[in-house]
Amino acid sequence: MLKTPLARRLPVWIEELGQIGRTEADGLWRTPYTPADTQAQDAVAGWMQQAGLEVRRDAVGNLFGRLPGTTRPDEVILTGSHLDTVRNGGKYDGGLGILAGIVMLAEVLETSGRPARSLEVVALVGEEGSRFPLAFIGSKAITGELSPEELEIRDAEGISIAGAMRGVGLDPSRIQEARRSDLRGFLEFHIEQGRILQDQGYPLGIVHTITGIRQACVLVDGRPDHAGTTPMTSRRDAMLGAAEMVLRIAEQITALGHPAVATTGRLQARPGGVNVVAEQVEFTVDFRHPDPAVLERMAAMIRGTCEEVAQRRRLASTLHVFLEHPPVPMSPEVQAALQASAEELGLKALSMASGAGHDAMVLAGRIPVGMLFVPSREGRSHCPDEFTPEGEIVPGLAVLARTLHRLATV
Ligand SMILES: [Zn+2]
Numbered sequence: 226m227l228k229t230p231l232a233r234r235l236p237v238w239i240e241e242l243g244q245i246g247r248t249e250a251d252g253l254w255r256t257p258y259t260p261a262d263t264q265a266q267d268a269v270a271g272w273m274q275q276a277g278l279e280v281r282r283d284a285v286g287n288l289f290g291r292l293p294g295t296t297r298p299d300e301v302i303l304t305g306s307h308l309d310t311v312r313n314g315g316k317y318d319g320g321l322g323i324l325a326g327i328v329m330l331a332e333v334l335e336t337s338g339r340p341a342r343s344l345e346v347v348a349l350v351g352e353e354g355s356r357f358p359l360a361f362i363g364s365k366a367i368t369g370e371l372s373p374e375e376l377e378i379r380d381a382e383g384i385s386i387a388g389a390m391r392g393v394g395l396d397p398s399r400i401q402e403a404r405r406s407d408l409r410g411f412l413e414f415h416i417e418q419g420r421i422l423q424d425q426g427y428p429l430g431i432v433h434t435i436t437g438i439r440q441a442c443v444l445v446d447g448r449p450d451h452a453g454t455t456p457m458t459s460r461r462d463a464m465l466g467a468a469e470m471v472l473r474i475a476e477q478i479t480a481l482g483h484p485a486v487a488t489t490g491r492l493q494a495r496p497g498g499v500n501v502v503a504e505q506v507e508f509t510v511d512f513r514h515p516d517p518a519v520l521e522r523m524a525a526m527i528r529g530t531c532e533e534v535a536q537r538r539r540l541a542s543t544l545h546v547f548l549e550h551p552p553v554p555m556s557p558e559v560q561a562a563l564q565a566s567a568e569e570l571g572l573k574a575l576s577m578a579s580g581a582g583h584d585a586m587v588l589a590g591r592i593p594v595g596m597l598f599v600p601s602r603e604g605r606s607h608c609p610d611e612f613t614p615e616g617e618i619v620p621g622l623a624v625l626a627r628t629l630h631r632l633a634t635v
Contacts, residue, residue: 227622229332231276235622236615238272238324243316252313252609256356258286258389265308269323269348276331278346284402285366286350286395292330294343294633301343302632303411304329304625307352307363307584314353315611317601321618322414323348329626333633336626340633342409352584356380357389364584366403368591376400410559410632411594413585414625416613420604421577428620429574430598431563434515435586436484436578437552439524441510443470443531446541449496449504464494464503466540473530474510478523484578485523487512515552515578552578553586559595559632566627572620581606597621597628 245265246255255261266288273280273290282288288308294300306322326346333344351362359378365371376387376397387397422430447463471489478487492508510527514520528544535542560576567574577598585594599621602612 227332227619227626229328229335231331232328232622235324235328235618239316239320242268242320242324246310248313250313250609253310253316254312254314254355255308255310257309257351257362257386258393259356262308263393266348269308269327272324272327273346276327277334278327278330283366284395284399285363285371286390286393287363287367287403288348290327290330290346292334292339292344294341295339296341297635298343299407300409300635301345301405301407302629303345303347303408304414304629305345305347305349306413306415307350308348309351309353309355311353311355311607313609314607315605315609317416317611317613318418318606319352319415321416321613325414325618325622325625329622329629332622332626333630337630340630341635342633344629344633349584357386359386360582361584361587362386364587366400367405367408368587369401369404370587371400371403373400408588408592410556410592411585411588412559412625412628412632413583413594413596414621415583415596415598416601416606416611417598418581418601418604418606420601422575422598422600423602423604425575427573427575428600428617429567429572429624430577431560431567431574432555432579432585432596432598433560433576434555434578435553435583435589435596436513436515436580437517437520438511438513438548438550438582439520439546440548441512441527441544441546443467443508443510444543444545445470445506445508445535447504448502450502452500452502455502460502461539462502463506463540466534466538466542467492467506467508469538470531470534470542471508473534474527477526477530478512481519481523484580485512485514485519486580487523487527513580517552520552550582550586553589555585555589555595556593559593559628562628562631563595563597563624566624566631569627570620570623572624574624595628597625
């Protein structure tokens with residue numbers, strides 16, 4: 226299916242990149258502007274050179290490998306993904322999309338020669354927000370949306386993004402230079418990070434929408450009381466209220482069916498004494514759906530449930546939405562190009578929503594964007610068990626190369 230000898234290097238590169246930023250728990254923690262990040266960038270730059278690409282790093286630290294076009298070199302089709310990982314993440318999230326892009330640019334060159342438009346592969350900086358509480362640093366710089374205020378956001382040690390950039394030789398005052406106006410399309414190759422492809426028996430997924438994401442914080446106020454002397458019936462227990470809210474939300478969202486999801490990943494009780502009825506409980510709800518109307522209904526449902534439970538239990542509750550990403554549709558043209566490439570190769574591809582956020586959603590506001598998924602073994606991701614066997618990566622590579630060529634040939 227693939228002709229370039231370089232394609233055989235891919236599994237070796239995945240393992241080599243997967244050694245950079247290793248944690249004691251056998252996972253990876255590679256975050257922007259750290260020694261592990263620099264080491265990974267150096268390795269990737271070397272592989273880009275081996276593939277015959279022109280290598281450069283932009284003002285925010287995104288790394289690019291370029292195959293210049295013949296007749297329209299100023300129009301660029303971009304592929305790639307993010308170089309950073311979550312804390313104790315796996316080898317495939319992000320890394321695979323970069324390495325696949327490198328070998329598939331070489332494949333395009335080998336099989337069809339340089340296309341009319343330029344092709345570039347990018348290793349994006351800071352998609353996960355796992356060092357600084359800001360996601361999509363690299364892609365936001367490319368669209369010109371990364372603000373000087375955001376560069377003052379600090380990590381757990383109090384180091385700002387701007388300070389960390391200076392530490393690796395980047396000048397934060399030049400951030401605007403990372404902005405691109407020559408991009409004509411972006412195609413991100415990624416592991417699914419879920420188990421739909423595996424369960425439904427598809428080798429490939431073509432994303433139609435990146436799911437809408439909202440994150441809310443719910444504050445439940447009750448009354449602190451003595452744990453030994455206050456009868457159960459006369460308490461205003463914020464913990465019991467929060468517990469019922471969390472369970473009721475999960476039941477209602479489950480009843481909506483897939484792909485509606487809601488998660489409470491953090492809960493904190495105050496004053497936090499073993500022998501004190503909780504006065505206040507704060508918990509988070511992350512909820513997602515690719516259909517904006519359903520997402521709106523979910524928001525109303527969650528709010529209504531919290532209010533009803535609080536009232537019945539003589540508590541007060543407030544809900545504050547602190548993050549809101551609307552669903553992002555992928556470009557119909559890029560989806561059609563992916564579908565056509567899959568059909569030519571005799572491969573079945575499932576049209577599906579992405580339940581995870583990606584750099585593609587930032588770039589989709591500006592240029593035609595598409596995403597191609599390969600299966601994740603058991604749906605495991607953001608953990609060291611993340612795995613996609615070589616045999617399940619290769620069909621995706623073939624579709625990627627064909628689609629890149631297609632988009633770059635105009
Ligand atoms: Zn990712």
